Amino acid sequence: MLQLSKKVEYGLIALRHMALKQRGQVFTAKEIALEYDLPYDLLAKILQKLTRANIVVSTQGVRGGYALAQRPEEIQVSHVIRTIEDEKPMIAECYAEGTDTCSIFDACTIRKPLGKVQRNLESLLQNMTIQEII
């Protein structure tokens, strides 16, 4: 349906929250979840994914939490989506996965034209960073 998932939205909200304060400060998943009334467990997993992708850094232990690993203007929205969704934001299934995932791949006539939309969307999301959603 061409809509961002809640996970991505939650991730963006969290990233924006961190971008508001100065660099180096750590935020716990709990405080972010409370502030925006997000489901804690879900947000935690999202932040873990962002950690693995080196978008944020985590410090464990009792005074731990998350902090941005890059400057806000360096974090592309497209990278965030890709990380949280485990794949690129793709307009058509056959672009996201293999050529053999779509049963009508051979007969399909709109594949190439959709590639054009794909590229446009991609540059749209690449040129947008966390800096711009503050």
Next chain:
Amino acid sequence: MLQLSKKVEYGLIALRHMALKQRGQVFTAKEIALEYDLPYDLLAKILQKLTRANIVVSTQGVRGGYALAQRPEEIQVSHVIRTIEDEKPMIAECYAEGTDTCSIFDACTIRKPLGKVQRNLESLLQNMTIQEII
């Protein structure tokens, strides 16, 4: 997940098929379904929706079928999506539906910035017509 639905893809394939031949010719749902190996019943319903939106015209009866109601360059992809999905191609839920559909609407901080992506995407899809996917 930011992906077009099969319905939309099938609709675009059908529209492109009709756009290939000259205007006025009618095509049955059956022949299109066979040609591209699409599920007949599903395609039929898609074409019915496109009919109600005056994107195609249908003629009933034994020699009936569907034909484009507009010239290919007049049919916007965004209109096709909107018709088949019953709504606009919206990046965020709160844009597509009311302000009260998202539980964190008030706390949400990324709503406005996403509006920017929204507008970009919209113009992208409006400027693309069936003519361009031939």
Next chain:
DNA sequence: GGAAATCCGACCTATTGAGTCCTGTTTAAG
């Protein structure tokens, strides 16, 4: 040692997408 945090996989459940079925109605052809 214990509290507060991240980590991570397994699990559950509601919603949506994809597809099917069935019964109409329309209309050209024979």
Next chain:
DNA sequence: CTTAAACAGGACTCAATAGGTCGGATTTCC
């Protein structure tokens, strides 16, 4: 004037995904 080929459309099933939850492990500060 009957029949077959088409559209019209609601109801339904099935499968996949999204969204959310749980339980337990590990890390680290006090």
